[in-house]
Amino acid sequence: MEATTRQFTGNARQALKNDNLRAALDKLSHGFPYKRLEAAARLPEFEALRDQSRDIKAHVLENLDFYLQQFESKVIEQGGQVHWAKDAAEARDIILAICQEAGAETVTKSKSMIGEEIAINGHLEANGVRPVETDLGEYIIQLRKEPPSHLIAPAIHLSMDQVADTFKDKHREFAADRPLDQPRELLEEARTMLRREFLAADVGLTGANLLIAETGSIALVTNEGNADLTLTLPNTHIAIASIEKAVPTLEDATTILRVLARSATGQELSVYTTFVSGPKRPDDMDGPENFHVVLLDNGRTQMLGSEFHDMLRCIRCGACLNSCPVYGAIGGHAYGWVYSGPMGSVLMPGILGLEQTGDLPNASTLCGTCESVCPMRIPLPAMLRRWREQQHARRLTSTKSRMMLKLWAMLARRPGLYRAVMGLGVGFMRALAGGRGSLKSLPFAGGWTAVRDLPAPEGKTFTALWKERRK
Amino acid sequence: MSAGPAKKTRSVSSRDQVLSAIRGALGREGADGQNRPDLMARLDNPVPNRVPDRGRLDGPARIDLFQAEAERVSADVARVAGLDAVPGAIAAYLGENGLPTALKVTPDAAIGDVPWAQQAALSVEFGATDGSDPVGVTGAYLGVAETGTVVLLSGETRPNSLNYLPDTHVVVIRADQIIGAYEEVWAQLRHDGGGLPRIVNWITGPSRSADIEQTLMLGAHGPRNLFIVIVGADDGKGIVMADDGTIVTADEGTRVGDAHG
């Protein structure tokens, strides 16, 4: 997918005008965050498990080379193959080569953010292999040629009517006047279409939620069961994962799984949690003969040991999106690439480079909710601030904002002048408000006042009030 | 892989580049991190982390929790006294819900003693599925009370597709196969030896999706119905977890031998 992260501001402006999207996001912000709270309340050990999960991943990152090699040797021991990819292009080539070797026409896929990150679908299509997304939400957006707009609910931005229109347009073999005005009818139709694909596919491509070094297993969680059909029915299974997904033991995986679903959807556990180790065993009744794991770096080793190191603890639960006021206002597409919300704003500059990701580090009010819900206790606001600092230091911010900051810094170093100017400013803003108590627009802050009013100052500056109170 | 020698070389060097980039980022040199023996020990002797109290109930309370948690996620649960009551319970369930009565049953020894012929209402076939079977019946390896989860393994008599393709999945589990917490699954598997099977499934309720307008619907790709039949009463034996979170196997002879069936 072509990144439009540079156009964040424009994207966001468009999103704010989209009523369908607003309705969906409203529903989201009234759903998942409350379910998460309920699930946390049902498990008195939840906070302790968050601490342990954070510590497990912190330990893994400190010893990532060791755990990856252990994982690799266990996969090979069981008859699987491990491929290393430095970047997206290399991962695409590896996957395509495996598909070609398998003589694949159709590849079923279960939702994988890494698959999105490396844009595997386009590459397979361009080379004559047909990828079919099987997660219901992913399937819908694949038909519409759209990127996902949420980590775990990729079609959250769409209304039922939009899905119905898409199905009528793409599923031509059914009667044109069939009823499609219930979610159930849409699900049934997708289930029918995808059942054939599952049974016919030559290769199954999945992600991996965890890579377990102890046993060389991948752990996968879904609610639909689509990953299990994807990794059971075709003769070749490819799992793609970024390198930071490693954990030491089955017990460590278990601890993280206890916080993952609770943080994501408020479920105690996803419906299907599957641990996959190697290819089909000689006497097994089903399963693929070939098992491949592709380990992707794509910018992770550059974040490792940097000030963005902690971001690599992320388990992609989506809790930070669900509770973010900015995500809740604009949705996932505005962020312009595969990730979104607070985790996306921290991760995408790391993968794509700060030059490409324009305003993303500023797409936050730094309210701190994301950090408070993050099961891995990732200091997201602090890292957003660090990107902003880098942006400023590398002169990637606009001349206007750098000039204003310089002006402010100059004033701040001169207390007398600062008080005088701020006092003037207050008077100026009250005059602008013209007695209405709020400002419809403000010079230099058009971005802020375009979508909201700014309350006019009550009368005095903060420093003046502070002095008065202390008397 | 037939990717050819050129690709292979590149792939090997990518491996080295990624690994050395990791070491560089962590400020270490060479392949052997200085604490490697510690790390090996951590992998060789895995220790449970915090186990929720909820996962440490015993006897009837554990079975009750298993049932309550399974029902919370829309599984249907019945309890019967013995294996000979299983066909009747399944026939009644399918009848009540207006479901087809043709069963595809795993040839797994765990449920090998179920007297299917007793129920004329059911037609029973054994083996794997091609996707056309409406009802699949499987045994279980274990059940986990903490979340009402059934644990199923792939194997020579246990086709994985039977857990996913039929519309209705019936799982038959003995009460004494129900344990408290996930950690006991790993303890039991290690005790059995031979490494993990290709697939360890933890199944918690029937398949579902909320991808269309966040409306929760059952039966997305996997089964719409999950019916769990619990056989017999728990005798209170089996694996128990000590207070420090370590696993103590009480009365190993009885429990461990039985679990595989």
Ligand code: SF4
């Ligand atoms: S940053 Fe934290 S809350 Fe956000 S997706 Fe990652 S783990 Fe979940």
